[in-house]
Structures are given as C-alpha cells and as structure tokens.
Amino acid sequence: MNPLDITFCIVIAFCLIRGAFRGIVKEASAIIGVFGGFFAAYTYYPLLADQLSRFIDSEAWLNIISFLVIFGAVFAAVSALGVLIKYLLKVVFLGWVDRLCGAGFGLVKGVLISAVLLMVFATFLDKGAPLIRQSKTAPYITIVSEALSGFASKDLRQEFTSKIEDARKIWEKRL
Numbered sequence: 001m002n003p004l005d006i007t008f009c010i011v012i013a014f015c016l017i018r019g020a021f022r023g024i025v026k027e028a029s030a031i032i033g034v035f036g037g038f039f040a041a042y043t044y045y046p047l048l049a050d051q052l053s054r055f056i057d058s059e060a061w062l063n064i065i066s067f068l069v070i071f072g073a074v075f076a077a078v079s080a081l082g083v084l085i086k087y088l089l090k091v092v093f094l095g096w097v098d099r100l101c102g103a104g105f106g107l108v109k110g111v112l113i114s115a116v117l118l119m120v121f122a123t124f125l126d127k128g129a130p131l132i133r134q135s136k137t138a139p140y141i142t143i144v145s146e147a148l149s150g151f152a153s154k155d156l157r158q159e160f161t162s163k164i165e166d167a168r169k170i171w172e173k174r175l
Contacts, residue, residue: 004135007117012110019106023098025089027105029082037074041067115144119152122167123160132167139171 001009019027048066056062089098118141122132132138142164149157 001136002131002134004118004121004131005137008114008137008141011113011117012107015106015110015113016103017106019109020099020103022102022106023086023089023095024101024105025082025086025098027102027109029078029085033075033078033082036078037071040074041071044070111141111144112148114141115148118142118145119149119156119160122163123156125163127163127166128170132163133170138167142168 045063045066048070049062052062052066056065086095086098089095114137118132118138121129122145125131145160145164149160152160
C-alpha cells in the first residue's frame, strides 16, 4: 500500500466510524438542514430584511444578517428535529438501525470523498504518476471517480479521463 491507499483507508474508516456514532438521522438531518437552510435563506431573506431595516442602516449588512438568521434558524430547526427523531428511535429500540444505517451512509460518504481526492490527484499530477500507478485501491475507487467526473467541467473531465486511462493499462497488466 502506498500513501494514497493509506489516505483512502483513513478517510473511509473515519467516515464509517463517525457515521456509526452519529447515525443516519443526524447525518441526513445535517445535510437536509444545510440545503433547506440555504434554500429558505435565499428565498426569504428580503422579507426579513424589510423587517430589520429599521434597526440596520447598511443594506449589505442587512442582507447578510437576514440571510444568516434564516439559514441558522432552519438549520437549527432541522437539526433539532433530527435529535428528536434519534431519541424516538432509541425509545423504540431502533437505535441500532440508526447506527447501522449511519455506518453505511458514512461508508458511502468516505468513498465519495476518496473518489474526489483521486480525481484531483489524477488530474493535476503528471501522467503515469507513481502515486496513482502503484495504488492498490485506486482501480476500484476509479469507478466512482468516473461517475463523479460527469459533474466536472469538460476540460477537467477530459484531463482526468486521459490520465486515468494510462493508469488503467498499468493496473490491468498487474492483475
């Protein structure tokens, strides 16, 4: 195993363990809270800004404060709901399901983070870089990286695809 493999193992293990301790409810509520808070803040900050305009003179600060207050309130509300649901799951003895699903969610998150790291290294390191070429886990994580590359810019995707193809030829000889 090389440093890239060790990094992937650490990231995946950390996310898996963290997910198991936090559970799927807390993990999901955090993500929903961020997206929901952003959407609500983006949509409704002008309404709050109107109400706060008698207290704050600067339009820039008025908008910033309004946005952050709404974002924070929605995020806190969703997080509180997540804590309540987690408590209810413990009461009905389903806490283990929450933790097991949280571990699965953490595993997926760890693999996604590793796939992004692989994309970054493969794209920006020289073609045939030993770090990628000698990796034992990169051939497997590449599957996810290739799927994620669809969300990248055309130039980044082409650079990644070109360099990973060279690495794939080396991996196939090794297997």
